[in-house]
Amino acid sequence: MPGSRTVALVALLSLAVGSAGCRPARGGSARSEALAISHAVVVVPTSPGEATSFLVLENRGSAPVTLVGAASPDAETVQLHSMAGGRMDPVARLDIAPGGRVLFAPGRYHLMLEGLRRALVAGDTVSLELRFEGAGALIVRAPVLRYTEAVSEMPGR
Numbered sequence: 001m002p003g004s005r006t007v008a009l010v011a012l013l014s015l016a017v018g019s020a021g022c023r024p025a026r027g028g029s030a031r032s033e034a035l036a037i038s039h040a041v042v043v044v045p046t047s048p049g050e051a052t053s054f055l056v057l058e059n060r061g062s063a064p065v066t067l068v069g070a071a072s073p074d075a076e077t078v079q080l081h082s083m084a085g086g087r088m089d090p091v092a093r094l095d096i097a098p099g100g101r102v103l104f105a106p107g108r109y110h111l112m113l114e115g116l117r118r119a120l121v122a123g124d125t126v127s128l129e130l131r132f133e134g135a136g137a138l139i140v141r142a143p144v145l146r147y148t149e150a151v152s153e154m155p156g157r
Helices: 004-018 147-152
Strands: 028-031 035-043 050-059 065-071 075-084 087-090 094-096 101-104 110-116 125-133 136-145
Touching: 035 125, 035 147, 050 075, 050 094, 050 125, 050 136, 065 075, 094 101, 136 147
Parallel strands: 035 136
Antiparallel strands: 028 035, 028 136, 035 050, 050 101, 050 110, 065 094, 065 125, 075 087, 075 110, 125 136
16 A cells, blocks of 8 residues: 555646646736736846836726836836837837726737836736826736746637
């Protein structure tokens, strides 16, 4: 008969094998009373001066919310951009309806961190502050991931 250590080891290995396909999200998350940020990631920069951030932003409140800006201690500026017809355009404000959800992902909205103050490499973490009209700010810590890893963090992709 197997000893208690063997039984415990077999149980642990079974748990590890059974949950291998259930990888938890690595993206950062933050919540306030009405807002939720999830799946926040920064892509390893392809140029030394700027990086892209993807995330999911949800308005769980009963009133509309407007994203009016963003900042990071790791960048001189953080701008909200949208992609349309292969063209990237700055966006000054983004309204999010009650119960609404906005996906910041390739080919959609994204944050551009410009004037990076340090070299970002995979495994680093970047703090992002999202500012909302009438709802204050929400800070999320986003891991720096390679592009393919960052994209795989986005729900529905």
